[in-house]
Structures are given as C-alpha cells and as structure tokens.
Amino acid sequence: MLKEDPLVPLDLAGFNTTPVDQAATLLAGCLEVPRWVDTVLDGRPYPSLAALRAVAAGITLTPEEIRRAMAAHPRIGERPTALSRSEQSGVDSTAADRFRAANTEYEQRFGHVFLIRAAGRGGEEMLAALRERMGNDPETELAVAGRELVEIALLRLEKAVTA
Template sequence: MTELVFDTLPAHDAREVVRRCADVPRWCDALVALRPFGDADRLLATARGLARAWTPAEVEGALAQHPRIGERPAGDGAEARMSAREQAGVSTDTDVAARLRAGNLAYERRFGRVFLIRAAGRDAHEILAALETRLGADDETEAATTAAELCDIALLRLAAAVAPAQVLR
C-alpha cells in the first residue's frame, strides 16, 4: 500500500507546506484537517474546490507573498524561491522589462494591488499582453481573475511540493 507523504506529516509541517503555496489561513487549516487524501489528485481537487470559496480579503492577504511580475522576489525563503522559479521565463529585453514595470505601476494605481498572473509556462510577451488586457477589466472581473490566478499558482506549488516524495513504500 502507498501513502501520500503529505497525509503523514505532523499537522504543523503539513500546514506550512500548504501556507507556502497560498497564505490563506482558512484554506490551509481545512486542507490539513481533511487529511488523509490518499493521493495527490484528490489533494489537488480538494484544494481547488476549497479555493473557490476564498474571499476577496483572503486573496488580498495572500498577495503579500507575491512580488511584482518581472521583479526579483525579496528574501530567500521558500516563497521567494518558488516565485523566482516560476518567473524564470520572464527574462526580457530592456523594452519589455520597462513596459512590464510601467504596466505593474498602472495596474497598482488602477486596482490597488499587485498584478498577479501564473508566470510558469508563459513568456514575458504573453504576460505583458495579459497585463495590458486586464488593465481594461472592470473591478469585479479583475478580482475574479486575480483569485483564479492565485488558485492556479497555489495548485502548481502544491503539486510540486507533494510530488518529489509523494509516495512512501
């Protein structure tokens, strides 16, 4: 029989694994409390379902971990390392970097929060195009898009966190 290692971690350690993915305390607590999952697919499906109930305040709180797109994350903690890895494809030429900086500032003025997008698997031009498009969104649509992007990032991080040592034999 095999077990998901996440299922066997002490509660504090399991909560820290989840918190690094998205710092939404209610979500973290629920995922730890709902163990055991048995496999990563069940864990990720549950995590996605619980993320659909994130409140705007929870999303805003979780954004504090995320650097501006195209900027190096501050610190050397797990969240900073994950952000740096996710943004590895965002290395850009000077023109695109300048446009990303300007777009980030315009977004922050417009919406009052950092622009968030799942950078993994996207290049700088795709991200810039999404940023420019999202600047024209209404507040409600953009809030929903931000929450969905945060969820995507959290699930990618959670999948990576449980994959390396997913199975105990």
C-alpha cells in the first residue's frame, strides 16, 4: 500500500548515491510496482532528471502489475492519502458526490477503481473522462489505467527527485 507520509525529496545527486533500499522506498512511494522500481534503480546513476524521467516513463506495466498497483489507490473523490490529496484537489464536494455514483458504475463494469492522473484536472473534466472511458472494452481500459498510473508515478517522481 502507498505510504501515508509524503515523500522526502532528494536532489538527483542524492538519488544517484543513496543506498538502494532507501532509493527503492522512495520509488515505491511513487509507484508500488517492484519491476518499475528495480528498472529505475538499475539505471542509476542518471546524468539528468530528463534521463531519469525517460527511463521511468518508458516502462510498460503488465496487466497484473496494473491491477496490484490500482489496489493502493483511493477512489477519486474519497479519502485520499497524503500523496493523492494534493493530486485530487480539483475534486470539490459536489463533484465527489457525483464521483461516488460514477465510481460504482465503473467498478461494476471493469472490476477495479477508476484511475486518472488527477493533478491539474478539475472534477468535471475527470468525471467526463470516466464517462468516456466507460465505452472501452476491459482490456483497453486496463491499458489506459496503466498509462495513467505511470503518469501519476512521474508526477510523484518529479516531487521526489529534484534538481
């Protein structure tokens, strides 16, 4: 499960030299997928933040990894973790009420929570995306959710490893 404590950021030099277990914990706070964490760790030392981001963004998650990682994410509009609270700040109480009903319908169709990179998006935009994605077949939707997970991880990585 995602940690409730916000990530303690490191600069790139610190990330490159911090012990593996500490760097792994930092990365797992971004995306709790062991293969993703290991792949990003294996790329150290990174010459730049862009190189780190490129490796992190280039990892395609398997369906099983997506399902396991989604289990750690709260529903949009419900009890966010410390990490997701700021990411979901665009969901006001009115949108949260509508999300509860939409989440139920989505979960009945796909069997998992609706996942979207919430940062920078308003509640209405995310609700419209949920409704649009209801037209996806389950395999397509799982792949979309996987891409959203990686986007969320990249935003968290940018906060966790700084210049």
